[in-house]
Amino acid sequence: MKNDILRLDYRVIARIIPEGARVLDLGCGDGELMDLLQKEKKAKVQGVELNEQSIYKCVAKGLSVVHSNLDKGLTGFPDQAFDYVILNESLQEVRNVELLLRETFRVGRRAIVGFPNFGNWKARTMIFFRGQTPVTKSLPYHWYDTPNLRFLTIKDFEEYCAVESLKIIESHCLAAKSEVRLWPNLFASTAIFVVAPKGGNPT
Amino acid sequence: MDLGRVETSTFQFAEGSSALRLESGQTLGPVTLAYETYGTLNAKRSNAILVLHALSGDAHAAGVQPETGAVGWWDPMIGPGKAFDTDRYFVIASNVLGGCKGSTGPSSPNPATGKSYALEFPVITIADMIEAQRHLIDHLGIDKLLCVAGGSMGGMQALQWVASYPERVASAIPIATTLKHSPQQIAFDEVGRQAIMADPAWKNGDYYATGQPERGLAVARMVGHITYMSDQSMEEKFSRKLKNSDYTFSFTADFEVEGYLRYRGDNFVRRFDANSYLYITKAMDYFDLSGDKLIPPKGRIDARFLVLAFQSDWLYPAYQSEEIVRFLRSRHVDATYCEIASTYGHDAFLLEIDEQTHLIRHFLEKTYETLPKGAIG
Numbered sequence: 001m002k003n004d005i006l007r008l009d010y011r012v013i014a015r016i017i018p019e020g021a022r023v024l025d026l027g028c029g030d031g032e033l034m035d036l037l038q039k040e041k042k043a044k045v046q047g048v049e050l051n052e053q054s055i056y057k058c059v060a061k062g063l064s065v066v067h068s069n070l071d072k073g074l075t076g077f078p079d080q081a082f083d084y085v086i087l088n089e090s091l092q093e094v095r096n097v098e099l100l101l102r103e104t105f106r107v108g109r110r111a112i113v114g115f116p117n118f119g120n121w122k123a124r125t126m127i128f129f130r131g132q133t134p135v136t137k138s139l140p141y142h143w144y145d146t147p148n149l150r151f152l153t154i155k156d157f158e159e160y161c162a163v164e165s166l167k168i169i170e171s172h173c174l175a176a177k178s179e180v181r182l183w184p185n186l187f188a189s190t191a192i193f194v195v196a197p198k199g200g201n202p203t
Numbered sequence: 204m205d206l207g208r209v210e211t212s213t214f215q216f217a218e219g220s221s222a223l224r225l226e227s228g229q230t231l232g233p234v235t236l237a238y239e240t241y242g243t244l245n246a247k248r249s250n251a252i253l254v255l256h257a258l259s260g261d262a263h264a265a266g267v268q269p270e271t272g273a274v275g276w277w278d279p280m281i282g283p284g285k286a287f288d289t290d291r292y293f294v295i296a297s298n299v300l301g302g303c304k305g306s307t308g309p310s311s312p313n314p315a316t317g318k319s320y321a322l323e324f325p326v327i328t329i330a331d332m333i334e335a336q337r338h339l340i341d342h343l344g345i346d347k348l349l350c351v352a353g354g355s356m357g358g359m360q361a362l363q364w365v366a367s368y369p370e371r372v373a374s375a376i377p378i379a380t381t382l383k384h385s386p387q388q389i390a391f392d393e394v395g396r397q398a399i400m401a402d403p404a405w406k407n408g409d410y411y412a413t414g415q416p417e418r419g420l421a422v423a424r425m426v427g428h429i430t431y432m433s434d435q436s437m438e439e440k441f442s443r444k445l446k447n448s449d450y451t452f453s454f455t456a457d458f459e460v461e462g463y464l465r466y467r468g469d470n471f472v473r474r475f476d477a478n479s480y481l482y483i484t485k486a487m488d489y490f491d492l493s494g495d496k497l498i499p500p501k502g503r504i505d506a507r508f509l510v511l512a513f514q515s516d517w518l519y520p521a522y523q524s525e526e527i528v529r530f531l532r533s534r535h536v537d538a539t540y541c542e543i544a545s546t547y548g549h550d551a552f553l554l555e556i557d558e559q560t561h562l563i564r565h566f567l568e569k570t571y572e573t574l575p576k577g578a579i580g
Contacts, residue, residue, distance in 0.1 A: 046537075055541045059562050062569040064507075066528055066540045076529030 027090025031058035119153030209266030237305025242289030255353030261304035264296035303476035354552030395423030421468030433548030
């Protein structure tokens with residue numbers, strides 16, 4: 001596998017997923033991550049994706065994918081059918097985050113949530129000094145064409161987990177090429193959290 | 204590449220005491236099925252695909268019929284290098300039980316009387332169609348089909364194959380179809396049947412000596428065609444265009460859409476039997492694999508699914524395909540689903556070739572590659 005050219009977040013997620021795990025990728029895009037997990041981890045992967053053209057690309061890779069809007073929920077998936085449910089760069093695009101997370105923990109044991117960090121220093125400086133909505137590498141869109149409905153920081157997500165009794169099992173704060181250890185909410189451009197409900201999964 | 208000339212064959216079975224037992228409890232025999240095959244069956248007999256036709260289709264799915272020059276109804280999809288690649292797969296298409304294109308149906312001679320069955324023909328179901336096809340598949344020496352695929356009623360048959368013989372299909376591609384006929388779908392079928400039965404020429408089905416109820420059957424087909432298109436595709440195709448330069452202020456066909464429907468209706472009566480229309484639409488209306496009927500509560504199947512729907516199809520709306528997918532995922536069945544953007548309405552499964560080709564070709568490749576070791580031959 002040409003790991004060097006793969007996106008850092010994919011590599012991080014591939015390290016998290018254990019061999020042979022059952023994985024649901026919500027907002028799986030062209031299926032690159034699923035393809036990686038299937039090949040490197042022998043994971044049993046399934047995807048859900050809204051974009052029709054992405055469905056064609058997934059099918060060309062031999063992946064199983066369902067064309068659906070995440071805002072419709074995950075009806076039909078049996079309780080606890082997956083070891084991991086991946087929400088990489090997709091949670092910030094859905095309307096009903098709380099419903100989706102509830103559904104996520106109904107169908108899966110753990111969630112892997114990846115999102116662009118709005119607290120990154122570049123974003124902060126663009127707002128503070130230029131007075132403009134940030135356009136950065138991890139937030140590449142303008143206010144008028146962004147699919148992101150929500151803008152959150154690493155600190156926001158940690159606080160949300162505390163309020164919602166979600167246990168953070170591990171977290172990875174990433175800059176362009178490596179993980180960030182010092183002041184992640186300031187220096188990381190994206191973050192990946194592995195979370196699970198503290199009191200066990202609802203069924 | 205196209206298939207070129209193809210021949211239709213027939214297979215007769217269910218003779219004498221081994222008559223076909225139907226879902227209604229009645230029996231039928233002997234039974235003939237008309238069928239065509241394309242490509243070559245491999246040594247392991249593991250590359251056979253059964254392609255299933257819709258309401259008015261037949262065994263001639265691909266290639267050219269030498270006598271008539273007729274091109275198969277899914278020719279752009281079946282052939283060398285096409286979605287159902289006949290260089291790799293052995294493709295079978297058969298006319299359904301109850302049909303009028305070479306398979307036993309109400310227009311066939313009743314061995315008891317020597318005359319056409321007419322309404323003596325037993326009412327059949329989609330499950331009965333599959334039971335008849337199963338005999339054909341046995342006859343061809345195929346234990347397990349690589350895939351069952353079809354649109355509309357062909358999709359119902361694909362689903363029914365999984366319900367009836369889960370161990371004999373490695374994959375299914377139900378297209379623009381449903382787990383059960385909805386009241387709206389039953390209603391349109393009933394309008395068609397009433398049009399036929401209201402035609403005095405129908406004579407309670409006993410018209411084979413006097414000529415079939417052409418007006419009634421044509422009206423049934425006209426209604427059908429409206430439901431196969433979409434508001435947008437009709438606007439693009441006809442708009443309010445006139446056949447002549449001005450209104451005639453009479454009831455002749457002023458509008459192109461009227462002319463088109465009349466042409467389609469008149470054309471249809473030349474190639475389709477009115478009683479077959481009654482029997483086949485009734486079979487569709489009885490179709491219901493909802494609840495746990497597709498896969499029984501404790502049943503497990505290893506068939507893979509590719510479910511396809513079309514955005515503008517209002518006769519078999521995408522939500523019905525989504526119901527199939529939701530059921531499959533609830534039973535841990537490997538399913539891929541795509542709602543293809545199209546303005547063609549229900550007809551899209553015959554017209555949206557590129558998108559279907561891409562999805563079906565890759566899906567079949569994956570299915571074929573992942574067959575148990577030793578099955579690929």
